[in-house]
Amino acid sequence: MIIKVKDNHPRIDKYLFKVLDDIPMSLIQKLLRKKKITLNNNKVKPSDKALQDDKILINYKFKKDDKIPKKKKSIKDKIKYLKSIIYQNDDFLIIDKPPNVSVQGGSKVNISLKDIYETLLDIKLYLVHRIDKDTSGLIIFVKSRFVASDFSKLFLEKKINKFYLAITQNKIKKNNNYLSNKNKDGKLMKLRFRFLNKIQNCFVYYVFLITGKKHQIRLQLSLINSPIKNDNKFSSNKNKNNLCLYSFSLSFFYKNIFYNFRLPYEKTLKKFDF
Incomplete structure (x- = not known):
């Protein structure tokens, strides 16, 4: 595919994203990294400019699955x-x-x-x-x-506080509101939690991550037989409902301003499928 640039643009990746409106930016950047796209027959970086009358050659045939639904x-x-x-x-x-x-x-x-x-x-x-x-x-x-x-x-530096709302199938049987266990690679995972209430035979918790590992909250709770409701990855209870885990609070200082973003508890609960 050959594209002739019609006007100046500060970045070639954004220009292609605009022209190829049904192709995701992630694929465009991947093709640029793999040198599947050239500019005037030269290698090009995503941040390079695209100028009027430049010729862009895309050495890739887009498939149906590539396109944005x-x-x-x-x-x-x-x-x-x-x-x-x-x-x-x-x-x-x-x-x-x-x-x-x-x-x-x-x-x-x-x-x-x-x-x-x-x-x-x-x-x-x-x-x-x-x-x-x-x-x-x-x-x-x-x-x-x-x-x-x-x-x-x-x-x-752990200066951004992030809290989750988690709904579990079983009650967490820990008395000190602290959970520590290891993943399959032997890496330590730690979090704190606080019980809020019980809704339709499920248990609602605030969760705060101390460490940050992949799938950490879901994995840690499944390891103590308290999997998150509707977790098709770490629970045997498979269904098509949305996972009952929600990042509901963020707070931090930036440029001497304190930011605190938190959605109302009742509004958050309405997002879940019980």
Whole structure:
């Protein structure tokens, strides 16, 4: 495929994302990394400029599965995703992530949350932390590499407080509100929890991560026979309902301002399928 650039654009990846409106940004960046895209017969980086009359050659045949599903491009979905922006300023935005959407692109991901908001806002976004595809709730995207560096440091120094709301099938049989166990690689996982109440034979907890391992909350609770409700990965109780794990609170200081994002408890519970 050959594309002739019609106007100047500061980044070739964003230009292609605009022109190839049904191809996710994650795939475009992957093709650029693998040198499947050239600019005027030369190798090109995602951050390189695309100037008027430049010729872009894409040495890749797009497949049906590569394309963004039409339903993702509907006005209804765009409005839904825009309404999920809890807050934004010049540095970052806070999004209430829906369940079953991957945060970042990958080989099996048609469109990621990052792709969606880069499309809607027409800006480059940077990830500074992740939550599972099945998990819903608050997540941070930042708008520059400099801010990404700042937030990565805040996470590394544990200066960002993040609380989850978890609904389990069984009551956690621990009296000290502290849980410590190891994953299959022998790495220690630690969290704190607080019981809130019981709803329809399920148990509701606040959860605070002390360490940050992959699938940590889901894995730790399953290891003590208190799996999260509707967890098809770590529970034998398989169903199609949404996972009952929600990132419901984020708080931190940035540029001498304290930010505290927290969704109402009752509103959060309504998002779950019991």
